Amino acid sequence: MKVVLIDYGVGNIKSIQFAFERLGVSIVLSKDPEIIQQADKVILPGVGEASSAMRKLKETGLDALIPTLKQPVLGICLGMQLMCNHSDExxxxxxKIFNxxxxxxxxxxxxxxxxWNTINNLKTDLFFKLKAPEYMYLVHSYYAQNCAQAIALTEYDILYASALQKDNFYGVQFHPEKSSRAGEQLLKNFMKL
Known part of the structure; x- marks a missing residue:
């Protein structure tokens, strides 16, 4: 199975690579559209500021490619936020994948x-074998508003979407690669989607 981690200069790439290596999965780092399209699974990481991250996606043409992908795609942290309609950041x-x-x-x-904070209202096979409330590790100043595509919710000041799904696209605000047993299970689940 070929897993591609999109390498656009904004990400927690090493920790994600190590998390998959612990599962016995090797990851290909790439920003080549052809390699990304041929992958069985795609991961869009992200750490940093939204506008500069989106600018980097546009520079490589990946902003046009990502929404057209047909295989399972997982956005992590800022990667998930970039998959939404708009960010105030x-x-x-x-x-515009998630509404x-x-x-x-x-x-x-x-x-x-x-x-650490809890995720609740877990939906879809992404959370197979996980039971709410499940603890995950988060680092963020911005959040995705609760919506019809929310598959997990977290409370911090308000109730927000800590995971989203539309068709083959999944996004998590938390860092599964830093979330111990629960995060490892989620990555295993993603590999089986």
Whole structure:
């Protein structure tokens, strides 16, 4: 099975690679559209600021390619946020895969949310063998608003979508590669989709 991690200069690439290696899966790093299209599974990572990350996707033409992919695609953290319609961070137009908006947490809570929090209302086979409330590791200042495509919810100041799904596209706000047993199970589940 060929798993491609999209390498567009914005990501937690090493920790994701190590997490898959622990599962016995080797990952190909690439920004080549042909290699990405031929993959069995695709991962869109992301750490950093939304507008500069989207600019890097546009520079390589990947902003046009990603929404057309037919295989399972997993967006992680900022990768998931870029798959939404719009982010308030840098007033960024997203890939418009998930029909929701990305907003900043209010000043009433510590930002970024950093550490362990629970995910609830788990839906789809992405969460096979996981039971709510399940703890996952998060680091973020912006969140995807709850919507019809939410497959997991988390509460931090408000209830937001900590995972999204539309067709073959999945997104998680948390870092499965840093989320111990539960995160490892989620990555195993993604490999079986």
């Amino acid at each position: 840098g007033n960024t137009t997203g890939l 929701t908006e990305v907003k900043r947490f209010s000043s009433d809570v510590k930002v970024p949310q950093m550490g």
